[in-house]
Amino acid sequence: MKFFIDTANLAQIKEANDLGILDGVTTNPSLMAKEGIFSTEAVNSHYKAICELVNGDVSAEVISTDFEGMVAEGEKLASLHPNIVVKIPMIKEGVKAIKYFHSKGIRTNCTLIFSAGQAILAAKAGATYLSPFIGRIDDMNWDGVDLIGQIAEIYAIQGYETEILAASIRSPLHIVKCAEAGAHVVTCPLSAILGLLKHPLTDLGLAQFLADHAKGKA
Numbered sequence: 135m136k137f138f139i140d141t142a143n144l145a146q147i148k149e150a151n152d153l154g155i156l157d158g159v160t161t162n163p164s165l166m167a168k169e170g171i172f173s174t175e176a177v178n179s180h181y182k183a184i185c186e187l188v189n190g191d192v193s194a195e196v197i198s199t200d201f202e203g204m205v206a207e208g209e210k211l212a213s214l215h216p217n218i219v220v221k222i223p224m225i226k227e228g229v230k231a232i233k234y235f236h237s238k239g240i241r242t243n244c245t246l247i248f249s250a251g252q253a254i255l256a257a258k259a260g261a262t263y264l265s266p267f268i269g270r271i272d273d274m275n276w277d278g279v280d281l282i283g284q285i286a287e288i289y290a291i292q293g294y295e296t297e298i299l300a301a302s303i304r305s306p307l308h309i310v311k312c313a314e315a316g317a318h319v320v321t322c323p324l325s326a327i328l329g330l331l332k333h334p335l336t337d338l339g340l341a342q343f344l345a346d347h348a349k350g351k352a
């Protein structure tokens with residue numbers, strides 16, 4: 135399973151990348167806004183900075199909601215760096231744009247996925263990645279991880295090549311559950327990635343090892 139970080143914060147991207155386990159980055163307009171990045175020029179130069187930092191796929195989201203606008207914007211984004219994956223929302227015009235980009239060899243990430251039906255449509259259109267938002271589903275009192283399992287089963291039965299990129303991850307447990315459910319990729323905040331490290335028995339065990347070793351110096 136690949137690990138992406140879900141942020142536009144360069145310091146956090148660098149920290150995750152320095153761990154040596156990072157395979158890519160996802161962003162969205164809200165994450166860009168959180169960093170104070172709004173204009174097209176600023177957004178594009180930020181994507182270039184991310185691509186220079188990480189050797190992996192970087193999802194860059196279009197703002198347009200019409201086919202022509204998505205195509206123009208997506209082609210511009212894809213030209214910024216070979217690792218850019220154009221992120222397209224699951225709407226009617228988005229499905230057409232994904233199909234278009236697929237025919238041109240431009241990779242896409244179909245975002246804002248909340249149902250298996252949407253997942254089938256995105257795969258049929260040729261999306262490279264599919265982003266089900268599991269945390270937001272949990273927030274509605276449904277089970278986001280169940281959706282990952284359902285899509286994984288459908289994709290395996292149908293032989294779809296689209297990779298399931300579990301998004302809207304909120305915790306280390308989400309990461310583990312997505313791995314069990316068959317996600318190909320998880321995109322997570324840095325806190326969830328670092329949370330995987332933690333276990334009190336590891337801390338206690340290490341403290342004991344170091345204390346026992348120190349007895350030899352007494």
Ligand code: E4P
Nearest residue numbers: 140160161162265270301302
């Ligand atoms: C995924 O590509 C999205 O950027 C992200 O995972 C959304 O997460 P949120 O629900 O925490 O905003």
